[in-house]
Amino acid sequence: MQAPEYDAIVIGSxxxxxxxxxxxxxxxxxxxxxxxxxxxxxxKDYPTANLAPWELPHRVAMPRKLANENPLIxxxxxxxxxxxxFFVKDAxxxxxxxxxxxxxxxxxxxxxSLIWGRTCQRWSKYEFTAPERQGYGMSWPIGYDDVAPWxxxxxxxxxxxxNADHLEAMPDGEFLPPFDFNCAERHLHDSxxxxxxxxxxxxxxxxxxxxxxxxxxxxxxxxxxxxxLCMRGCPYGGYFxxxxxxxxxxxxxxxxxxxxxxxxxxxxxxxATGRAAGVRVIDAHTxxxxxxxxxxxxxxxxxxxxxxxxxxxxxxxxxxxxxxxxGILGRYVCHHNYxxxxxxxxxxxxxxxxxxxxxxxxxILVNFRNVGKQTMDFVGxxxxxxxxxxxxxxxxDDHVGGAYKDAQSKPGPWGLYMYMQxxxxxxxxxxxxxxxxNKDQWGIPLLVTSxxxxxxxxxxxxxxxxxxxxxxxxxxxTNVASHDNHQAPGLDIHEMGGCRMGRDPKTSMLNEWNQLHxxxxxxxxxxxxxxxxxNQSPSILYMALTARAVDRAVEEMKRxxx
Amino acid sequence: xxxxxxxxxxxxxGALVGAAVFASTGVxxxxxxxxxxxxxxxxxASPGVLSxxxxxxxxxxxxxxxxxxxxxxxxxxxxxxxxxxLLLTDCYEPAAQQRVVRGLGGFRETCRARKGAAFASxxxxxREQLLRDVDGEARxxxxxxxxxxxxxxxxxxxxxxxxxxxxxALRYVQTPGHFTGCMPLAKGQPAWG
Numbered sequence: 001m002q003a004p005e006y007d008a009i010v011i012g013s014x015x016x017x018x019x020x021x022x023x024x025x026x027x028x029x030x031x032x033x034x035x036x037x038x039x040x041x042x043x044k045d046y047p048t049a050n051l052a053p054w055e056l057p058h059r060v061a062m063p064r065k066l067a068n069e070n071p072l073i074x075x076x077x078x079x080x081x082x083x084x085x086f087f088v089k090d091a092x093x094x095x096x097x098x099x100x101x102x103x104x105x106x107x108x109x110x111x112x113s114l115i116w117g118r119t120c121q122r123w124s125k126y127e128f129t130a131p132e133r134q135g136y137g138m139s140w141p142i143g144y145d146d147v148a149p150w151x152x153x154x155x156x157x158x159x160x161x162x163n164a165d166h167l168e169a170m171p172d173g174e175f176l177p178p179f180d181f182n183c184a185e186r187h188l189h190d191s192x193x194x195x196x197x198x199x200x201x202x203x204x205x206x207x208x209x210x211x212x213x214x215x216x217x218x219x220x221x222x223x224x225x226x227x228x229l230c231m232r233g234c235p236y237g238g239y240f241x242x243x244x245x246x247x248x249x250x251x252x253x254x255x256x257x258x259x260x261x262x263x264x265x266x267x268x269x270x271x272a273t274g275r276a277a278g279v280r281v282i283d284a285h286t287x288x289x290x291x292x293x294x295x296x297x298x299x300x301x302x303x304x305x306x307x308x309x310x311x312x313x314x315x316x317x318x319x320x321x322x323x324x325x326x327g328i329l330g331r332y333v334c335h336h337n338y339x340x341x342x343x344x345x346x347x348x349x350x351x352x353x354x355x356x357x358x359x360x361x362x363x364i365l366v367n368f369r370n371v372g373k374q375t376m377d378f379v380g381x382x383x384x385x386x387x388x389x390x391x392x393x394x395x396x397d398d399h400v401g402g403a404y405k406d407a408q409s410k411p412g413p414w415g416l417y418m419y420m421q422x423x424x425x426x427x428x429x430x431x432x433x434x435x436x437x438n439k440d441q442w443g444i445p446l447l448v449t450s451x452x453x454x455x456x457x458x459x460x461x462x463x464x465x466x467x468x469x470x471x472x473x474x475x476x477x478t479n480v481a482s483h484d485n486h487q488a489p490g491l492d493i494h495e496m497g498g499c500r501m502g503r504d505p506k507t508s509m510l511n512e513w514n515q516l517h518x519x520x521x522x523x524x525x526x527x528x529x530x531x532x533x534x535n536q537s538p539s540i541l542y543m544a545l546t547a548r549a550v551d552r553a554v555e556e557m558k559r560x561x562x
Numbered sequence: 563x564x565x566x567x568x569x570x571x572x573x574x575x576g577a578l579v580g581a582a583v584f585a586s587t588g589v590x591x592x593x594x595x596x597x598x599x600x601x602x603x604x605x606x607a608s609p610g611v612l613s614x615x616x617x618x619x620x621x622x623x624x625x626x627x628x629x630x631x632x633x634x635x636x637x638x639x640x641x642x643x644x645x646x647x648l649l650l651t652d653c654y655e656p657a658a659q660q661r662v663v664r665g666l667g668g669f670r671e672t673c674r675a676r677k678g679a680a681f682a683s684x685x686x687x688x689r690e691q692l693l694r695d696v697d698g699e700a701r702x703x704x705x706x707x708x709x710x711x712x713x714x715x716x717x718x719x720x721x722x723x724x725x726x727x728x729x730x731a732l733r734y735v736q737t738p739g740h741f742t743g744c745m746p747l748a749k750g751q752p753a754w755g
Contacts, residue, residue, distance in 0.1 A: 050736070052734065054725045059719070059723035061719065064654065064655065179743070180741060180743025183744040185743070186744065226738045226741035352747050353745070353746065354746070355743055355744060355745065357739070357741035358738060390753070392722075392753045397696070399627075399694075399697055400626065400627055400690050401627070403626070408722075408731075409732055409752045410753055412753070447654060484685065559631060
């Protein structure tokens with residue numbers, strides 16, 4: 001048998017792929033990271049990072065040409081002429097929407113870790129068990145206690161700011177100092193504490209170095225400068241991205257090879273060994289096909305692309321996709337419900353108070369629905385993000401001339417906003433699959449998305465709007481209004497599932513170590529592995545699960561089980 | 563990336579590049595003021611939708627809405643005309659562009675009919691009154707039908723996003739260094755840009 005070229009292959013260099021690379025390289029494995037997009041080097045390839053608004057071609061306004069040529073991707077949060085180079089172009093990467101689904105992608109070294117939301121809350125112990133106990137899904141094969149040490153492991157390296165708030169619905173982590181509340185946020189916190197027993201507004205738990213530790217300085221990263229220009233790439237390394245952190249760390253070991261412009265076609269299965277032998281890659285530019293071999297493969301291509309690659313990895317043993325003996329690969333795709341938001345004005349309050357700098361984080365109103373037991377007419381919970389802001393401009397009756405201009409240059413009224421991040425139910429019907437005939441420019445079948453909302457989502461939105469309006473009113477807001485933007489699934493950029501973890505190979509794809517039940521040297525540790533969505537932001541969980549799975553993989557390799 | 567390329571190109575080509583663009587598009591009416599020369603270099607990717615006369619009129623409107631005051635320079639000093647041309651040409655739909663162009667034509671006639679003179683030649687109080695009148699008219703019109711709210715929006719965007727607007731009327735700190743959540747607002751302190 002031919003010796004493997006690498007000990008490990010990681011497909012994808014985003015937030016979880018970067019972690020797989022770091023952990024594998026640190027443990028001494030020769031690791032190949034395959035990235036379908038271009039190379040992006042920290043600092044060097046952040047062309048807009050230091051531009052003032054007036055130095056951008058359209059001063060941060062969206063050029064019509066950019067929006068018209070990219071009607072889909074230009075809807076993404078944070079997309080603009082200052083960040084467009086970190087998002088795909090619509091025309092380059094088609095897919096088929098059987099139901100409306102906005103698939104937001106960032107194809108480059110670092111993936112979407114350059115443009116992520118940076119929110120890092122831990123799941124509570126309830127979220128791992130609620131789907132089964134409350135009858136809307138399947139339990140995870142692991143619980144909070146299995147993940148907790150790995151949360152700590154990754155938080156310490158990433159650098160997560162936040163306050164230890166001792167809340168059951170959102171456990172504390174390894175925190176750097178939090179960003180301040182502004183006076184409107186402090187007021188919201190105090191108002192809700194006084195009026196409710198279960199409504200806790202806490203300072204954002206965000207992947208920002210408010211006060212770097214030695215481990216962060218060793219990565220070459222420094223203090224967050226409160227610029228809030230994160231999605232252009234941070235020349236200070238103030239927030240966590242693969243490019244500033246895990247990938248250079250992995251490279252320092254001497255064990256890392258990164259191949260950009262490498263589109264993965266499939267994982268190659270070896271019938272003789274009953275294992276994956278390696279990965280088939282198409283060069284993005286020349287279309288040359290190469291096969292790389294390794295003892296283990298980590299699939300971190302981003303949730304839906306991981307499904308696509310596995311579905312396209314067919315062999316006589318697995319005619320319906322790698323590991324897909326039960327026919328559920330691509331099924332139970334789910335997302336977070338981001339459809340609703342609310343706002344109100346704090347008329348006449350705190351007019352003599354202001355702030356300095358731009359807070360890159362938001363406050364979190366911790367989930368208070370169905371925590372530990374079913375109490376609502378919907379299942380699942382919701383996290384609410386909230387913040388206080390100060391408008392520009394003192395309102396005037398006259399809108400012409402010097403007095404108007406001078407009033408417009410002063411701070412205006414304070415306001416509060418909220419928006420929901422709601423759990424959705426994993427359903428068999430919500431799925432992705434390969435298109436029968438249509439292929440992309442590399443000859444790979446297009447992905448078909450068939451993912452929609454359900455009545456539970458509608459009931460959750462109704463409750464959230466009622467509660468948000470009530471809480472803003474309790475805080476003394478006027479002009480309180482909520483809305484439902486009816487955005488399609490996917491625009492949340494929290495797509496998950498399709499290759500879920502579980503105890504039973506009949507009903508799940510992955511075991512408790514993120515290994516394919518039916519092909520043990522393939523690990524899936526990105527969003528595809530999610531058994532349910534919980535109500536917390538998922539990225540830090542992907543990172544923790546990745547580090548945990550690498551640890552297991554290396555132990556199994558030492559035992560010669562892999 | 564694009565911004566850098568644009569500036570690099572301007573540096574490399576120097577006056578020649580500027581002259582070529584001037585000749586081909588008729589844009590640049592606001593150029594040549596030393597202090598704001600860099601801001602005035604902003605030009606749309608395609609030929610501007612405003613004629614040279616319309617751009618000049620838009621800049622006069624912007625400067626009447628947002629004039630020089632003791633606390634900060636106004637729209638004309640900020641080179642708003644070129645930025646209005648840029649934003650309207652590159653960032654607005656053709657229907658919106660045409661509404662503004664038609665509106666400016668009508669407004670020019672209104673000025674002549676009511677004052678017997680061009681808008682720019684009128685004393686400031688009369689210019690202000692004309693804008694208050696058209697503003698009031700627009701507020702009574704059905705939503706998204708009148709030209710003036712669009713013209714105002716583009717004019718205000720051009721000013722408040724300019725280096726002058728961001729740093730002299732407002733206060734822009736590119737790299738704050740830290741965040742302080744709550745502190746007293748000093749008397750007369752401008753808003754952050």
